[in-house]
Amino acid sequence: MEDKLIIKGIEFKSRLWVGTGKYKDFEETKKAIEASGADVVTVAVRRVNIIDRKSENLFDYIDPKKYKILPNTAGCYNVEDALRYSRLAREAGISDMIKLEVIGDEKTLFPDVIGLLKATEILAKEGFLVFPYTNDDPIIAKKLVDAGAVAVMPLAAPIGSGLGIRNPYNIRIILETVKAPVIVDAGVGTASDVAVAMELGCDAVLLNTAIAGAKDPIAMAEAMKHAVIAGRLAYKAGRIPKKLYAAASSPIEGML
Amino acid sequence: MRLIINGEDLEVSKAETLQELLGELCVKPERVAVEVNLSIIKKSDYDSCRLKDGDRIEIVNFVGGGM
Numbered sequence: 676m677e678d679k680l681i682i683k684g685i686e687f688k689s690r691l692w693v694g695t696g697k698y699k700d701f702e703e704t705k706k707a708i709e710a711s712g713a714d715v716v717t718v719a720v721r722r723v724n725i726i727d728r729k730s731e732n733l734f735d736y737i738d739p740k741k742y743k744i745l746p747n748t749a750g751c752y753n754v755e756d757a758l759r760y761s762r763l764a765r766e767a768g769i770s771d772m773i774k775l776e777v778i779g780d781e782k783t784l785f786p787d788v789i790g791l792l793k794a795t796e797i798l799a800k801e802g803f804l805v806f807p808y809t810n811d812d813p814i815i816a817k818k819l820v821d822a823g824a825v826a827v828m829p830l831a832a833p834i835g836s837g838l839g840i841r842n843p844y845n846i847r848i849i850l851e852t853v854k855a856p857v858i859v860d861a862g863v864g865t866a867s868d869v870a871v872a873m874e875l876g877c878d879a880v881l882l883n884t885a886i887a888g889a890k891d892p893i894a895m896a897e898a899m900k901h902a903v904i905a906g907r908l909a910y911k912a913g914r915i916p917k918k919l920y921a922a923a924s925s926p927i928e929g930m931l
Numbered sequence: 932m933r934l935i936i937n938g939e940d941l942e943v944s945k946a947e948t949l950q951e952l953l954g955e956l957c958v959k960p961e962r963v964a965v966e967v968n969l970s971i972i973k974k975s976d977y978d979s980c981r982l983k984d985g986d987r988i989e990i991v992n993f994v995g996g997g998m
Contacts, residue, residue, distance in 0.1 A: 701995075767962055774998070
């Protein structure tokens with residue numbers, strides 16, 4: 676049976692979504708993303724370098740016809756800026772999707788969920804496909820979906836921290852309470868963190884630093900690709916319950 | 932004409948419209964978005980968007996980024 680992720684009629688080929696920041700150069704970005712098997716890549720909206728027009732563009736390496744482009748509002752600390760960046764991103768003409776970030780604090784990069792909720796409501800009404808980066812708070816996650824978000828993206832841990840899923844129980848509650856895809860976004864460090872997210876039943880994982888910051892980003896990208904597949908399969912297969920005591924897997928019958 | 936483009940104070944000799952400005956700056960319009968004095972200009976309006984002295988223009992595109 677096919678197990679495809681479909682959001683608002685858009686079919687996603689992979690449940691691993693990746694960012695394009697922090698790589699050594701565009702060549703490495705391209706190779707790592709290819710190795711990851713991702714078909715969604717996030718990008719940031721920034722000023723064009725008008726002084727040096729020879730500088731290369733990300734899209735010379737990442738073909739927007741081949742990948743689904745998910746622009747973000749990274750670096751926005753209030754609703755007005757998040758709206759401004761979102762509208763500019765859409766006007767650039769590649770995508771109606773927006774990974775909405777309203778950041779609350781420089782040190783933790785935790786979301787300002789009050790601002791996030793306001794911005795989600797406004798952008799959803801304007802026809803954006805809003806993917807809000809949010810806390811692992813089930814109540815806020817539900818409110819974001821009620822406000823028109825097409826999915827929710829709770830953090831595993833602070834952006835770039837590599838701590839993995841700090842509160843798997845909250846992620847489980849979000850999965851039960853929210854009637855929209857749940858995509859873990861930010862904070863995973865290695866393949867096992869990704870597998871845990873998928874085993875919990877999350878629909879996808881978005882990461883950047885865990886690949887870009889690895890000693891060998893291309894090998895880590897491949898590891899992440901397998902982790903997502905393995906975690907998803909394990910979720911669908913249904914794990915055994917955890918028990919305190921042993922249960923032998925060889926028969927007693929026939930013993931001497 | 933003096934324009935503030937992406938925060939830089941620049942003297943523009945020929946361009947009178949946004950379309951001409953992008954041409955003068957060698958910026959391909961396909962993958963950028965442009966604001967003039969905080970209003971987003973639709974791509975179809977670049978040609979009719981006339982610029983005036985002191986306009987604040989922002990030209991953005993996509994760069995590598997995650998979150």
